[in-house]
Amino acid sequence: MRTEGLKIKNLSKAMNGLKIVDRVTATFLPGRITALVGPNGAGKTTLFHLITGELKPDMGEIFYRKKKIAGLPPYKVARNGIGRLFQDVRVFENLTVFENVASACYSERSETPWFPFLHIKGLRSFNRDIADRVMFWLEFGGLADLKDTPASSLSYGQQKILAITRIMAAGFSILLLDEPTAGLNPVMIKRVLNILKKIIKEDKSKTIVLVEHNMSVVTEVADWVYFMNEGRISFFGRTDHVLGDQEVREIYLGL
Amino acid sequence: MTLLLQLILNGIVNAAIYSLLAVGFGLVYRSLRFFYIAFGAVYIVASYAVFALANMAGLPLLVSIILGLLIGAISGVVMDKSVYLPLEKRSASTGVLFIASLGIYILVVNLVALFFGNEVKILSMGIEPSFSIGTLVVTRMQVVQFFVGWIVVIGFWFIIRKNNLMKGIWAMGETPDLVVVLGLPYKFMRMLVFALSSVFAGIASLLTALDVGIDPHVGMHALLTGAVAVLVGGVDVYRGWIGGAVLLAVLQSIAVWQFSARWNDLITFGILIITLLFRPQGLFSPKRRREER
């Protein structure tokens, strides 16, 4: 039954002799928001780096749709349907909001230099389709009014929303979100969380994994929690279970 | 066989000059992390200053040399104060610094050419006396180049290891912010870096110019030699700069022996590209460079 989703098996990575990620095994299922919590330096971001191919694991395997994706370069991981929100948002600063989202909408095939020359006839309708899709996602993220603004002049919160919109528009089915609410004010946090809930509600095939420090956010949106410490998964389970666990509360929450 | 030995001997003498260039370029590249093209401009300034003082104004050579090196050092510092430092304050990117540096290079070289002409200027007159060691021949100038070059380079090596300010300059290349936090005199250190770099360029330039003369456009080649030596040897270790310089000089000599001097650039830049591809941290650097992304 549970073959869908992203499966990580025995994943390890050492850097400068330190085990940053140590034999991590986890499963992220679709239709669910899974939170990855743990103190700073627990290896959460590194785990994301390993999944998206920014770093190569020393050992272990990552399965997605029965394919082994560990060690693939980042663009190939992305083409397999795994998208990522970076901790430091990373919008395309010199592009407009519209172009930022559009850049996520094009297929690999349409991004070849010869594409426009082979499709001279259909180009107009192709562009219209893309524009429609971009507008759809801009409405979804509530950014439609800002579509011609250069991304560099957006506020930090707006940039985060733009980055989330961008990975949504790219059609990824697994979304790895690294601290989507960090540095945002309560209003923006609310907006981001609503978007996340909307994603899961509207499309049960999406898998959301988020690294989060804000416990109230975790309790609000996450169905499932993995608790990481010193490179290992020390607890996992339903959110209410894990956060209710006395040991977790002591170690992590200091309660 | 004699020819090969002679060429290797020449190579070792050249290595002294290349090392000076490598140290001069490396000081700025290592501590400020931008590609310092204007090094080629500083390189010619010292020699032309000496030419103006000694050959045109008639000052004694030794006095001219000291003044020439001083002028070179001042020119380096002025470039920094007028262009790089203000740009850095606006947190300019390395690309911007690189282009500004290129602009300075073009400006200075052509300014010099405007005053002194584009043709080669000879600094010393007369035929160099030479000595023979067995079957090998060494000119007096080569002896001077060898000793001056190696004494300066190796002497500086000791200073770097002992002197705290130098250690600070070394740290500046890794964590620039740390220098400010630790209360080290950032501006003074910067000035020192440019002044020292210019002096190294000046010594190399004079050692060459007194031998074969100088024209305004040799600076680019000097810069590239220094830069390639540093990159091939390894940016992060002083011994790498020297190692790169020696390797380059010796390989060029061997190339002259096997083919001809005309293919030297092919050897130089071939080594550079191959090194960067297969050992980006440099041949003499033990640790891998940090993953830059």
Added chain:
Amino acid sequence: MNYILHLLIMIGIYMILSYGLNLVVGFGGLLSLCHAVFYGIGAYACTLLMMKCGLPFLPAILLTILITGICALIVGFPALRFRGDSFVIVTLGFQMIVFTVLYNWVDLTRGPYGIPGIPRPVIAGYEFTTLPEYLIIVWTFLILIAVVLFIIYKSPFGLALKALRDNEMAAEGLGKSPVHLFLYAFVISGMTASVAGGLYATYVTYIDPTSFTLDESIFLLTVLLVGGTGNRIGPFVGTVFMILLPEALRFLGMPDAVAANARQMIYGLTLILLMFFRPQGIAGKYMVR
């Protein structure tokens, strides 16, 4: 009059060069110091194909584009593993290497002696010899290439390049392959430069390696940086400015010996001032990193 025609022809040739370079520098955000390599390979390939193989101009140009494209692939593949300073240095290295080869492979290129007596282009039996005729052929090629490049600038490919330029990690995270996209841009840029090379060779009817030095690569980069990168107007502004500036000096009555150095000094000064006041170039939008 002839003088003005000559200037217009040179502007045409340099516009082809800078529009092509724009794809790598402006869209890809990579400072390349080996554009003159492809300009030179184009000039030599076209010349040799016409003189040694006896090909007519058009087939020679087409084959030249192909040959230069392959060369660009060979240079680009290793060079594009680098970014920032390292990319600049590696392209500079290739510039020096190719120049050395052009200069010393005397059997093929006649080295420093150069190749004189290059035939004028003959298209459909009509020989383009006079300046007005040559102007037409250069600007026809310019318009053709500009149209192709403008379509590419505006295409999804152009946008993907800009995305990679602005933030490579994020663009790669959206499935864009830096290896492929940068390589395409580099090869296209090299191919367009080769056309300029062929036109230049048949225009001046004599070539030698000194037209394709590091200085020329620096000049081409300067043209683009002065005008501004990453859009359609920048290369035009840069080319016109940089070609007409020295001519303006000539009108000021500066002797030729001085003028060459004075012109270079102005270029240098322009670059410095630009980095202070308009790092994105006169008409550019994107700022060099």
